[in-house]
Amino acid sequence: MPVGVGITACGVGAWVLFGAMRTRRHPNELERLRRIRIHLVGRMGEATVEQADENTLHYSYQIAGVSYSTSQDIGQLEAHLPAQPHLLIGNALIKYHPQNPANSILICEHWSGLLAGRHSIKRGKASI
Numbered sequence: 001m002p003v004g005v006g007i008t009a010c011g012v013g014a015w016v017l018f019g020a021m022r023t024r025r026h027p028n029e030l031e032r033l034r035r036i037r038i039h040l041v042g043r044m045g046e047a048t049v050e051q052a053d054e055n056t057l058h059y060s061y062q063i064a065g066v067s068y069s070t071s072q073d074i075g076q077l078e079a080h081l082p083a084q085p086h087l088l089i090g091n092a093l094i095k096y097h098p099q100n101p102a103n104s105i106l107i108c109e110h111w112s113g114l115l116a117g118r119h120s121i122k123r124g125k126a127s128i
Contacts, residue, residue: 028076035108042095047106047113049092052085054078061094063101072106080107081114088114 025033047061060069074081082088093113096104106113 031073032076035105038095038097038103038105039108039111041097043098045094045096047092047094049089052088054085057088057106059092059106063096068102070104074107077107080112091115
């Protein structure tokens with residue numbers, strides 16, 4: 001019986017050590033991965049950008065009769081945006097997750113639905 005307890009203790013210790021050593025992803029990296037996932041699997045729709053500042057785009061859209069009003073943090077995407085954010089206000093395209101339409105993007109590293117103040121994005125193969 002003591003051998004079984006020792007093996008169990010070693011297993012639990014290894015599991016705790018693995019959990020402590022496992023690297024946790026930074027929130028910015030998690031957000032980047034979310035944007036890319038939606039870009040890869042998302043459906044397109046129409047949206048209206050209602051407000052824009054240096055770090056946030058506020059927009060609204062309607063999917064299957066349900067209205068959504070949300071925002072996207074664009075702080076990491078400033079290289080893909082015009083210098084004057086107010087130029088982005090107006091009509092736009094979104095990509096949204098088919099199983100969760102509230103999960104949407106206006107722009108990511110590989111795609112932009114921003115029509116106003118159009119700014120070119122290097123098109124590349126997106127992968128997670």
